[in-house]
Amino acid sequence: LPLLKRHLFTMKLQSPEFQSLFTEGLKSLTELFVKENHELRIAGGAVRDLLSGVKPQDVDFATTATPEQMKGMFQAAGIRMINNKGEKHGTVTARLDKENFEITTLRIDVVTDGRHAEVEFTTDWQRDAERRDLTINSMFLGFDGTLYDYFNGYEDLKNKKVRFVGHAKKRIQEDYLRILRYFRFYGKIVDKPGDHDPETLEAIAANARGLAGVSGERIWVELKKILLGSHVNHLVHLIYDLDVAPYIGLPINASLEEFDKVSQNVEGFSPKPMTLLASLFKVQDDVTKLDLRLKISKEEKNLGLFLVKYRKDLTKAADSAEPLKPYQDFIIDCREPDATARVWELLKYQGQHGLLGDLQQWSVPTFPVSGHDIRKVSVSNTEHSGHPLGASVMLHCPPWSAQVAVPWAPAELAP
Numbered sequence: 001l002p003l004l005k006r007h008l009f010t011m012k013l014q015s016p017e018f019q020s021l022f023t024e025g026l027k028s029l030t031e032l033f034v035k036e037n038h039e040l041r042i043a044g045g046a047v048r049d050l051l052s053g054v055k056p057q058d059v060d061f062a063t064t065a066t067p068e069q070m071k072g073m074f075q076a077a078g079i080r081m082i083n084n085k086g087e088k089h090g091t092v093t094a095r096l097d098k099e100n101f102e103i104t105t106l107r108i109d110v111v112t113d114g115r116h117a118e119v120e121f122t123t124d125w126q127r128d129a130e131r132r133d134l135t136i137n138s139m140f141l142g143f144d145g146t147l148y149d150y151f152n153g154y155e156d157l158k159n160k161k162v163r164f165v166g167h168a169k170k171r172i173q174e175d176y177l178r179i180l181r182y183f184r185f186y187g188k189i190v191d192k193p194g195d196h197d198p199e200t201l202e203a204i205a206a207n208a209r210g211l212a213g214v215s216g217e218r219i220w221v222e223l224k225k226i227l228l229g230s231h232v233n234h235l236v237h238l239i240y241d242l243d244v245a246p247y248i249g250l251p252i253n254a255s256l257e258e259f260d261k262v263s264q265n266v267e268g269f270s271p272k273p274m275t276l277l278a279s280l281f282k283v284q285d286d287v288t289k290l291d292l293r294l295k296i297s298k299e300e301k302n303l304g305l306f307l308v309k310y311r312k313d314l315t316k317a318a319d320s321a322e323p324l325k326p327y328q329d330f331i332i333d334c335r336e337p338d339a340t341a342r343v344w345e346l347l348k349y350q351g352q353h354g355l356l357g358d359l360q361q362w363s364v365p366t367f368p369v370s371g372h373d374i375r376k377v378s379v380s381n382t383e384h385s386g387h388p389l390g391a392s393v394m395l396h397c398p399p400w401s402a403q404v405a406v407p408w409a410p411a412e413l414a415p
C-alpha cells in the first residue's frame with residue numbers, strides 16, 4: 001500500500017524549453033518505449049527546472065521497464081548501451097543519435113543506511129515519487145506534457161516552498177546529504193530568506209551528525225552550490241545555528257562577524273566559493289582541515305591559504321595616487337600564472353570594488369630578463385647578497401612559501 005495519501009495533480013506543460021528537448025534521439029527513444037508498452041517519463045530535477053522555465057542541464061528518465069527489459073529491447077533494436085554500473089540501482093544508459101539517455105526503473109528504497117540504498121523495482125509512479133527528497137523534485141512529466149505531481153510539488157514551486165516529501169526526519173535519515181540539498185534548493189528558489197518549516201529545522205539539527213558519514217566529495221559539490229546560490233549569509237548562519245558545520249569540515253569557532261562583513265562585500269560580484277569560506281577561517285590550518293575533510297582542489301586550497309594570509313596585510317596603498325600598486329607589485333613578484341586571479345578574489349573579499357575595474361585594465365608587464373637569467377645571477381653570485389626579486393618572492397609569494405623552495409631565489413633565503 002502507498003505510504004502516503006494519493007494526491008495526483010495533473011496539468012499539461014507546453015513550453016519552449018520542453019519542446020527543445022525533443023531531439024531525434026529522444027523521439028526514437030520514446031517511440032521504442034511506446035512500441036514495447038513501457039511507460040517512460042522525465043523525472044525529478046528536470047521537471048522542476050522545466051516548470052521554472054529553465055532548460056535542464058541533465059535530464060533523468062524514469063520507466064516502468066526493468067533493467068532486464070530495457071537491455072533486451074535496446075539490444076533487439078541495435079541501440080548501444082554504455083557503462084552499465086548504475087544497473088544495480090536500476091539505471092541503464094542508452095546512446096541514440098550521439099546523445100546519452102539515463103533511464104532509471106521506478107524503485108522503492110528498501111534499506112537505506114544514510115548513504116546507500118538497497119532497491120526494489122516497482123511500476124507504481126507514486127511509490128517512486130515517495131522515495132524522493134523534496135516535493136519540488138518528486139514530479140514526473142510525460143512526453144505529451146502531462147505533469148504527474150503527487151505531493152503538491154508544483155504548488156510548492158510556485159509558492160517558493162522547499163518541503164520534504166512526507167517527514168523530513170525520515171527523508172534525511174535515508175540520505176544525510178539531503179540536509180545540504182535542502183539548503184541548496186532553498187537558495188535556489190526562495191525569494192526572501194527566513195521562513196522555514198520548524199519540523200524541517202528540528203530534523204536537520206537532530207540529524208546533522210549523520211553528515212559525518214557522507215563522503216567529502218559529495219559534500220563539497222553541494223556546499224559549493226550553496227555558496228554559489230542566493231541567501232548565502234542566511235544559509236551559512238543556519239549551518240552554524242543547527243550545528244551542521246563541524247560535520248562538513250567547517251571550523252567550530254568560525255568568525256561569523258568576518259563572514260557577515262565579507263558576504264556583504266562580495267554580494268553581486270560572483271565570488272568563488274572559497275572566497276566566502278575563507279572569511280570563516282581564522283588561521284591557515286582551518287583551510288588544511290577543510291581540505292582533509294572535503295578533498296578540495298589544489299587551486300581552491302591555494303586560494304583559501306592565500307586569502308587567509310593576505311586579507312589583512314595586502315591592502316590598498318594609503319592616500320596614494322596608485323591604490324592598486326601593492327596588489328600589482330604582489331602579482332609581479334609572485335610570477336605565478338594564477339596570482340592575478342587570487343588577487344581578484346582578494347579585492348572582492350575586501351570590498352575594493354573600484355580596484356576590481358582597475359585590475360581588469362592592467363596586465364602584468366613582461367620582464368626584460370627571463371627566470372633563467374635570474375637563476376644564473378643568483379647561483380653565480382658568490383656573496384649571496386640577495387637578489388631583490390628573489391627576496392621579495394620569498395617574502396610575499398606564495399602563501400605556502402615556507403615549505404617551497406623557489407629555484408631561482410638566493411640559497412640562504414631558501415628553507
Ligand SMILES: Nc1ccn([C@@H]2O[C@H](COP(=O)(O)OP(=O)(O)OP(=O)(O)O)[C@@H](O)[C@H]2O)c(=O)n1
Pocket residue numbers: 043044045046058060131132133134137138175177178181
Ligand atoms: N539525495 C538525493 C538526491 C537525488 N534525489 C532525487 O533524484 C533526483 C535527481 O538527482 P540529482 O540529479 O542529483 O539532483 P537534481 O534535483 O536533478 O538537481 P540538479 O539540477 O543539480 O541536477 C532529484 O530531483 C530527486 O528526485 C533524492 O531524492 N535524494
Ligand SMILES: [Mg+2]
Pocket residue numbers: 045046058060
Ligand atoms: Mg539532475
